[in-house]
Amino acid sequence: MRPAHDSRSIASRVFLVLLASAVVVGALVAVFLVVDAQRSAHAEAERVTAATSVSLASSPLVIDALATQEPDAATRVLEPYALDVIANADLDFVTIMTPDGLRLTHPDLDQIGGDYLGTIPDSPRTLTEVFTGTLGPSVRTIVPVLAADDELVGWVSSGVTIESISETLIRRLPLSIGITAGLVALGGLGAWIARRFTRGIAGDLPPGKVRDAVSSYESLRTLGDALRAQTHEHGNRMHTAVALLELGRSDEAIEILTETSRQSQSLVDQVTARQAGDPAVGALLLGKASQARERGIDWRVHIDPDTPASPLSPVDSVAVLGNLIDNAMDAAAAGTERWVEVVLRPSTEGGIVLEVSDGGDGIPSALHERVFTHGYSTKPTGAQGRGVGLALVEAVVVGAGGSVDLTSHPTTFTVVLPPARGRRTP
Structure with a gap:
């Protein structure tokens, strides 16, 4: 048996090819936008955590509490301060700790007094990483707190969970979808115009x-x-x-x-x-x-x-x-x-x-x-x-x-x- 020939006109074929091309381009753009949004959200989380940790490590209140007060007294001073920073900076946690990693602040009060879960650098330096702590995987930046004589008196770590980053990404998805839909719509319009132009020349001939x-x-x-x-x-x-x-x-x-x-x-x-x-x-x-x-x-x-x-x-x-x-x-x-x-x-x-x-x-x-x-x-x-x-x-x-x-x-x-x-x- 001979295979049936495709009787679609050349105008219809031009329309389908251009429309398919528009859909493929739209899909590629959508993937690019999603990946770019994910990268941007991750980079933004790194910038926010780094800026917050550096600011807290430079705060006289934090330096004085870590340098002069006992852990319990330092917690009573620093915990309310850390919670205000978390709310204002839209972070998931701010952990202020002693030089050996003992937590003095934490969003979960039961975690105060425990050991910090994350990498503490061997020398006083800033470190940004993705680590799984008590709140799950998070992007966090740890910064040393130095006294006036450059003595290490503690650490400050600020973090945003991966779940929060994903929520940010989801909030950006409508824009990506809108851009993709617009591109596909423009491509469809171009395909329709090309179809009419081709039909004007070739009619409905295959x-x-x-x-x-x-x-x-x-x-x-x-x-x-x-x-x-x-x-x-x-x-x-x-x-x-x-x-x-x-x-x-x-x-x-x-x-x-x-x-x-x-x-x-x-x-x-x-x-x-x-x-x-x-x-x-x-x-x-x-x-x-x-x-x-x-x-x-x-x-x-x-x-x-x-x-x-x-x-x-x-x-x-x-x-x-x-x-x-x-x-x-x-x-x-x-x-x-x-x-x-x-x-x-x-x-x-x-x-x-x-x-x-x-x-x-x-x-x-x-x-x-x-x-x-x-x-x-x-x-x-x-x-x-x-x-x-x-x-x-x-x-x-x-x-x-x-x-x-x-x-x-x-x-x-x-x-x-x-x-x-x-x-x-x-």
Whole structure:
């Protein structure tokens, strides 16, 4: 059973891709904001605890109580002071202790007189850490309390629990969510605008149909150019022959008509000898021969009669071959050696090898990959410089399971197509 094809229009696909991109970007921004808020809350806790501990360690009240009073008397002085600081600075605890870590203050009165849970530095210095104490994990900063003679008389530790930091983070979440929702909404609006713009160009066609439409346009364009050139050439020759007949110069008239027939017959023989060929491709080659003669380009065609049927539809075949020939003619017309050669032969795998070469000045090696990019062209911007032809050639050939390569000396585009297994209708 063949898998069902996605029939969504290209406009809908553009909308879904852009909307999904907006959601992904929004999610990434949300993660960044949450992580940044968490980091900021942690850094803020470190700043507050450090500032509070330093201020308390410099307080004359704290220094005097630790330096001159017994522990019980110091507690009666310092405990109310510490509780006021906790309330005003929005901290979870302030612990003032003796040099050996005996608690003189604590939010839980039962913990007073116990040993401080945390790291006490070996020398008088400030230390900030995350440690699990009686109130759970917390960010805390411990600062030495020094007397006038720089004697260590105690320590001050201020802390904020991780739970409090998490609550702060939760309070900031609505802002992060709002920013994320705004970004997603803007992305959705951009996706909707892009959808309307794309629909104005491509309607409700799915991507495959859009590519087919471009292929059909390119096919009609190149075939039309070829047939116009052929009609123009034949018209000129017929007018000349009629004029010669009216002047009674029948021999010269017959010579012109015979030459016209002879020049076309060789190509006709090659085209008709290939039983599996497409009439549209034959008409294209005949028209391009006239176009080449109009532009003064030596036209060479070699078609192996054993070349099998193409896996491409007639429209795609004309679009591929026509665009390659058009590029080759433009290059040859601008070069010193004005010739174009087209070769059709069977591949070793039973498919088709198409080679289009020209005597132009060539394409720099650095640009070999870029020439297949949509919108890129080595020709001036204009009717013949759209940068669509080679991109379309690659899309059609690769879509059929084939490949297209570019080589130099001379410039040659080689298309290899797989064996036909039931061609797609245009």
